[in-house]
Amino acid sequence: MGVDKSNVMRMFRKNPDRYWKVSLFEDGWKRKQCPKCGKFFWTKSNTEYCGDPPCVEYSFLGKPPTKINVDYIKAWRAIEKFFVEHGHTSIARYPVICRWFPGLYFTVASIVDFQRSVGNKTVFEMPANPLIVPQVCLRFNDIPNIGISGRHFSCFTMIGQHSIYEGNKGYWKDRCIELDHELLTKVYGIPEESITYVEDIWAGPNAFGSSLEYYSHGLELGNAVFTEFLGTPEKFTEMEQKVIDMGAGLERFAWISQGTPTAYDAVFGPVIEDMKKHVDYDQTFYLKYSKLAGAINADEHDLLSSKQTIAKQLGISVEELQKRTAPVEAIYTICDHARALAFAIADGGLPSNVGGGYNLRVILRRALNLINQHSFDFQLIDIAEKHARYLKPLYPSLIENIDSIHKILEVEEKKYRSTLQRARRTVRTLLTSNQKITEEKLVQLYESQGITPELIAEIAAEEGKQFEIPPNFYVKVTERHMKEKKEEEKFVVDVSGIPPTKKLYYEDVKEFDATVIAEREINGKTWVALDQTAFYPESGGQEHDTGYLNNIRVNNVQKFGDVILHRVEQPVKGKVHGKIDWDRRTLLTQHHTATHVINGACRRVLGKHVYQAGAHKSTSKAHLDITHYENPSKEEVEKIERLSNKVIQEARPVKRMILPRTEAERRYGMRLYQGGAVPGKELFVLDITDWDVEACGGTHVKNTKEIGMITILNTEKIQDGVVRITFAAGSSAEKALLHRKELLEEAAKILNVPLEEVPQKTKELIEQWKKIKKELEMLRKQKAKTERLNIERIKDYEVLIQKFDNANMHYLREISRQLTSDKRFLFLVGISDRIYVFCSVGSEFVKQGINGGQIVAELCKKLGGGGGGPPHKGEGTIPIQRKPQIEQLFKDVKRRIERRLIAS
Amino acid sequence: MKFDELKHYEKILIETAELLEVPIEHVPFSLKKLIKDIKQKKEEIGALR
Numbered sequence: 005m006g007v008d009k010s011n012v013m014r015m016f017r018k019n020p021d022r023y024w025k026v027s028l029f030e031d032g033w034k035r036k037q038c039p040k041c042g043k044f045f046w047t048k049s050n051t052e053y054c055g056d057p058p059c060v061e062y063s064f065l066g067k068p069p070t071k072i073n074v075d076y077i078k079a080w081r082a083i084e085k086f087f088v089e090h091g092h093t094s095i096a097r098y099p100v101i102c103r104w105f106p107g108l109y110f111t112v113a114s115i116v117d118f119q120r121s122v123g124n125k126t127v128f129e130m131p132a133n134p135l136i137v138p139q140v141c142l143r144f145n146d147i148p149n150i151g152i153s154g155r156h157f158s159c160f161t162m163i164g165q166h167s168i169y170e171g172n173k174g175y176w177k178d179r180c181i182e183l184d185h186e187l188l189t190k191v192y193g194i195p196e197e198s199i200t201y202v203e204d205i206w207a208g209p210n211a212f213g214s215s216l217e218y219y220s221h222g223l224e225l226g227n228a229v230f231t232e233f234l235g236t237p238e239k240f241t242e243m244e245q246k247v248i249d250m251g252a253g254l255e256r257f258a259w260i261s262q263g264t265p266t267a268y269d270a271v272f273g274p275v276i277e278d279m280k281k282h283v284d285y286d287q288t289f290y291l292k293y294s295k296l297a298g299a300i301n302a303d304e305h306d307l308l309s310s311k312q313t314i315a316k317q318l319g320i321s322v323e324e325l326q327k328r329t330a331p332v333e334a335i336y337t338i339c340d341h342a343r344a345l346a347f348a349i350a351d352g353g354l355p356s357n358v359g360g361g362y363n364l365r366v367i368l369r370r371a372l373n374l375i376n377q378h379s380f381d382f383q384l385i386d387i388a389e390k391h392a393r394y395l396k397p398l399y400p401s402l403i404e405n406i407d408s409i410h411k412i413l414e415v416e417e418k419k420y421r422s423t424l425q426r427a428r429r430t431v432r433t434l435l436t437s438n439q440k441i442t443e444e445k446l447v448q449l450y451e452s453q454g455i456t457p458e459l460i461a462e463i464a465a466e467e468g469k470q471f472e473i474p475p476n477f478y479v480k481v482t483e484r485h486m487k488e489k490k491e492e493e494k495f496v497v498d499v500s501g502i503p504p505t506k507k508l509y510y511e512d513v514k515e516f517d518a519t520v521i522a523e524r525e526i527n528g529k530t531w532v533a534l535d536q537t538a539f540y541p542e543s544g545g546q547e548h549d550t551g552y553l554n555n556i557r558v559n560n561v562q563k564f565g566d567v568i569l570h571r572v573e574q575p576v577k578g579k580v581h582g583k584i585d586w587d588r589r590t591l592l593t594q595h596h597t598a599t600h601v602i603n604g605a606c607r608r609v610l611g612k613h614v615y616q617a618g619a620h621k622s623t624s625k626a627h628l629d630i631t632h633y634e635n636p637s638k639e640e641v642e643k644i645e646r647l648s649n650k651v652i653q654e655a656r657p658v659k660r661m662i663l664p665r666t667e668a669e670r671r672y673g674m675r676l677y678q679g680g681a682v683p684g685k686e687l688f689v690l691d692i693t694d695w696d697v698e699a700c701g702g703t704h705v706k707n708t709k710e711i712g713m714i715t716i717l718n719t720e721k722i723q724d725g726v727v728r729i730t731f732a733a734g735s736s737a738e739k740a741l742l743h744r745k746e747l748l749e750e751a752a753k754i755l756n757v758p759l760e761e762v763p764q765k766t767k768e769l770i771e772q773w774k775k776i777k778k779e780l781e782m783l784r785k786q787k788a789k790t791e792r793l794n795i796e797r798i799k800d801y802e803v804l805i806q807k808f809d810n811a812n813m814h815y816l817r818e819i820s821r822q823l824t825s826d827k828r829f830l831f832l833v834g835i836s837d838r839i840y841v842f843c844s845v846g847s848e849f850v851k852q853g854i855n856g857g858q859i860v861a862e863l864c865k866k867l868g869g870g871g872g873g874p875p876h877k878g879e880g881t882i883p884i885q886r887k888p889q890i891e892q893l894f895k896d897v898k899r900r901i902e903r904r905l906i907a908s
Numbered sequence: 909m910k911f912d913e914l915k916h917y918e919k920i921l922i923e924t925a926e927l928l929e930v931p932i933e934h935v936p937f938s939l940k941k942l943i944k945d946i947k948q949k950k951e952e953i954g955a956l957r
């Protein structure tokens with residue numbers, strides 16, 4: 005479902021003045037329709053065209069139309085100063101990894117900062133009104149254009165200008181465009197005649213409004229969206245709180261003010277200047293080229309044919325053009341990718357093969373590949389660090405997290421190199437086979453072995469073969485992986501009509517009185533709702549409480565919206581007395597707070613990139629899943645455990661607060677959302693003093709001392725980029741450790757040594773076992789050589805059917821090793837604790853249809869044993885009591901073989 | 909018992925499990941098997957001689 009955009013456009017175009025004409029346009033502006041694209045736009049000049057390429061061309065390259073020339077940081081400072089002077093609050097950017105809104109991995113626009121999910125509705129909550137924010141966004145749908153088009157980025161700053169308009173609060177369209185226009189003309193000094201405002205609309209799932217995009221000299225600078233209506237054009241209401249979502253590209257402002265050949269030159273500042281030393285960069289040539297290349301959109305056009313056209317215009321061959329542009333495009337791309345990775349990692353993102361991590365790995369490998377391909381003698385890590393230093397005044401968190409960025413890029417690069425050698429072999433084989441490499445095959449190579457099309461192209465070139473990189477490759481692989489984050493599915497119960505349950509479980513209530521107010525039958529089981537309850541329902545990875553209502557057992561508790569349902573063994577009505585299994589609750593609570601303690605320890609030991617990726621708390625143990633690139637070492641695990649127990653010893657107060665969401669976010673930052681998006685206007689915030697703060701609705705101890713102790717039982721990598729730490733807390737920790745001590749005691753008893761000597765004794769036993777094994781193998785070999793064998797000849801084949809006393813399967817195998825050949829059939833039987841049967845069938849016999857595995861299986865089964873194997877080899881056993889029947893068995897085998905051989 | 913003491917024994921157990929290349933729960937069983945196997949192999953050596 006959703007709003008039909010063409011219906012909105014039709015509705016608005018019936019009355020354009022109502023929807024698009026802002027007060028600025030009263031001052032001699034005209035509404036026109038672009039003859040090329042048909043869009044309507046507003047202008048003060050006599051231009052015919054809308055201003056949007058390709059309707060017009062770039063006309064600012066080499067001659068910026070602005071009165072100021074600003075780099076990336078100054079471009080923002082000028083904008084910030086202007087808006088703050090005009091009553092806006094300037095707020096710090098939000099993370100690029102979006103943990104506060106379900107269904108999104110990355111912050112893709114500034115408005116996402118303020119989107120929250122309440123119930124199943126999306127609401128907007130802003131910490132100030134109006135405000136501006138330099139929001140760094142990540143988008144991975146334009147990868148083929150990055151580095152080539154001159155204007156596409158995977159990571160960019162959206163200047164977010166936001167206002168919620170409620171009549172007396174905030175402002176609306178007129179003021180918004182007035183301000184934007186003043187910014188363009190007064191602050192940046194762009195001539196008014198060059199600016200056009202293009203009419204458009206915006207439509208979401210259940211809301212819509214008009215929008216104005218603004219352009220100058222062929223460059224889109226911003227887009228102001230005015231969300232005004234709820235519903236659809238057929239049936240709508242005007243919103244009480246109208247939302248202005250103006251997003252402008254900081255990259256564009258820096259670019260237009262400098263008029264450099266590409267936006268990259270203007271935006272990446274000293275970082276790209278350094279990188280240019282590694283290529284043959286000719287600014288005059290690139291300026292000429294860029295003016296022509298502005299129209300390239302690798303998505304829509306065939307890259308090669310575009311380049312052919314440009315080459316012709318420049319009067320050089322395509323090869324010459326490629327030679328001059330490819331290395332420069334490569335450094336632009338690497339520079340962009342390094343910046344995106346730096347932001348993502350600083351904000352807790354990890355390259356991996358799942359979810360959003362997939363996008364990060366795509367750009368990472370693409371960048372490494374380009375470095376390889378062009379043999380650049382710089383490192384991706386150094387580029388990332390240069391970005392961090394350059395951007396420090398605006399985005400200090402990059403340099404603050406430089407250690408994590410270093411470490412993670414290093415680990416990833418290592419992974420990449422180790423697959424590279426293997427990949428080369430695969431690609432060579434593929435290329436020499438002369439098969440066509442289909443897109444399907446490319447995707448498979450990328451996903452299974454990390455082999456990028458660039459790598460194939462590179463190896464192809466070495467081999468003197470042609471291979472063209474499909475332009476939309478990365479879009480395709482990425483789309484396959486951008487399935488939305490799925491919310492955990494739970495059975496749905498209709499609780500409409502039941503009043504919300506009052507929660508008593510945060511107050512350490514062991515027993516309580518309540519009234520049953522509703523009953524529901526779910527899958528044949530009875531569930532009841534109370535007016536109030538102290539039973540904690542399963543949520544946030546914490547298992548539910550159990551206990552009694554009167555004397556009726558409660559064995560499950562779940563939450564549906566605001567209603568808590570209790571599964572009871574028998575129906576119960578009226579007034580009830582509730583009693584919680586307190587030992588169980590205590591353990592669940594200890595494990596839950598312990599999870600937060602360990603999370604804090606992980607961040608300190610493993611790095612700031614660590615985020616919670618999941619958790620489960622039961623009574624005997626719990627696990628915490630964290631984002632980390634490798635299974636932690638023994639030393640790291642020990643450190644985490646030691647630090648966690650230290651925090652317990654220090655008896656730190658644990659504070660639980662209920663705060664308005666915006667207040668909580670302002671105070672503690674977005675790190676709050678460790679467990680992902682939390683619905684609701686208020687947040688439960690759990691603050692372990694100077695250690696860890698998270699939004700969490702679980703039950704918790706009041707002081708870390710109450711956890712008793714924590715012991716980490718195990719760590720393992722459960723998926724790419726996620727490590728599971730399993731641990732026990734409180735009395736369960738002691739129990740787990742005592743159990744381990746018991747295991748050790750059992751081992752000591754078996755070995756008949758003191759506990760301390762168990763490893764030493766084990767080592768000795770293993771050595772002894774190895775020595776004996778060797779000796780035995782040698783003896784078997786010698787003995788097998790001396791066996792007298794009764795080999796029979798049938799035609800020109802040889803058949804050995806023989807019994808060996810005191811022989812086991814190992815021995816029979818040894819004999820077979822010495823005797824097996826193409827024209828031999830061996831049927832060996834060893835008599836010891838059991839009857840061992842071994843059958844070796846030479847290839848000539850197999851050709852005759854003799855199947856060793858089958859013979860052994862049939863004969864052993866007949867004698868109450870079992871066995872089997874492939875045609876050339878069968879193994880089986882028979883109970884020793886059947887010894888008298890062996891002679892008969894031999895006759896059976898011989899008959900089978902003779903029949904076959906004579907028949908042949 | 910004290911945490912550090914229990915941790916000490918856990919460490920010994922883990923070291924043993926690593927030597928045997930089995931999960932810690934399998935340590936006693938694995939040791940029994942090892943001893944039994946040594947005995948069997950010794951017997952077989954006796955028989956072969």
Ligand SMILES: [Zn+2]
Nearest residue numbers: 038041054059
């Ligand atoms: Zn147009």
Ligand SMILES: [Zn+2]
Nearest residue numbers: 544700701702
């Ligand atoms: Zn929690």
